[in-house]
Amino acid sequence: QVQVVESGGDLVQAGGSLRLSCVVSASIPSFNVIGWYRQAPGKQREWVATITRPGVRSYAESVKGRFTIYRDNLRRTVYLQMNTLRPEDTAVYYCQALVDSSDYWGQGTQVTVSS
Secondary structure: OOOEEEEOOOEEEOOOOEEEEEEEOOOHHHOOEEEEEEEOOOOOOEEEEEEEOOOOEEEOOOOOOOEEEEEEOOOOEEEEEEOOOOHHHOEEEEEEEEEOOEEEEOOOEEEEEEO
């Protein structure tokens, strides 16, 4: 069973930065895709960013230019660097790891951006 653990969420003022971490219990190259999603109160979970096994990165339009996804294979960690945060970025952020036909989710980490 693959374990996925997120951390790094916090309360931050608008315009500030945070870095989220997603630690997986298996080697990162064993995954097809690792990505970040978020869910705001009363809203559906939405995709934020992904990085594929070859290293291709994709971003939702709402975060493009402000967020960066990258990985450290030795630490088995995928990061989400979030800059110029906005109140609308407030949500629980989840990490998803995909391998073959299985996906694994973490418990989420809360990000709150105050105006």
